[in-house]
Every structure is written in structure tokens, then in C-alpha cells.
Amino acid sequence: MNIAGSTQEERTGALITYILTALFGWLGGLIGWLIWKGKGSFAKDQTTEAFNFGLTTLIVIIVISILARFVPFLGFLTWIVGLLQLILSIIGGVAANKGTAYRYPFSLRLIKS
Numbered sequence: 001m002n003i004a005g006s007t008q009e010e011r012t013g014a015l016i017t018y019i020l021t022a023l024f025g026w027l028g029g030l031i032g033w034l035i036w037k038g039k040g041s042f043a044k045d046q047t048t049e050a051f052n053f054g055l056t057t058l059i060v061i062i063v064i065s066i067l068a069r070f071v072p073f074l075g076f077l078t079w080i081v082g083l084l085q086l087i088l089s090i091i092g093g094v095a096a097n098k099g100t101a102y103r104y105p106f107s108l109r110l111i112k113s
Helices: 008-024 026-038 041-068 071-097
Strands: none
Touching: 008 026, 008 041, 008 071, 026 041, 041 071
16 A cells, blocks of 8 residues: 655655564664654554554564463464564565555554544
């Protein structure tokens, strides 16, 4: 979905937020969301999407870490979740830089845009 009228500043803010989410998870998403959520509808939508995905991966990693205490071989799943976060956030950043709204294939919508 291409959001008409998205400015270069909004696209850059969304791109940076996706990169921060790829590198730092929910904290990177939070930083980007706090900085760019008021810059326009595209930036608000995409930074909220990145932050929500960062929160989703945080919750999944916490649950896996707890379960791994009882079933040790589940611990490797945290690496898979981290790798998925990296790959999907890069894809989101590329899409946002083109002015196209990106939706993660799975994400809890905890923060509404």
C-alpha cells in the first residue's frame, strides 16, 4: 500500500526505525516511534508497526526463554526469532524507503497507530 503524500522525511524516519528495530529490537522501535510518530501519517503508521513487531519479538523471546528452562533444546529458537526480526525489519525498511507501507507477517498490534 503506497501512502500518497508521504514526505522524504517520513520515509527516512520509517527506514531508520526499521533499522533500529532490526539491530536493537523493541528498544530501537521505541526510540524511532517516539521521534517520528508526530511527523506525519506514514511515519506514524510505519514506526508503530516496527515498534509493535519489536514488542512481539520481545514477548516471544521471553516465553521461549522460560520454556527453555524446562525443555533445553528450545533455546535455539531465540536465535531463529532474532534472525527473523533482522530479516523482516530490513525488508520493512526497504519498503518504507520506497514509500510503501509494510506489514509484518505476524505481529501483535499492542500500540494503535
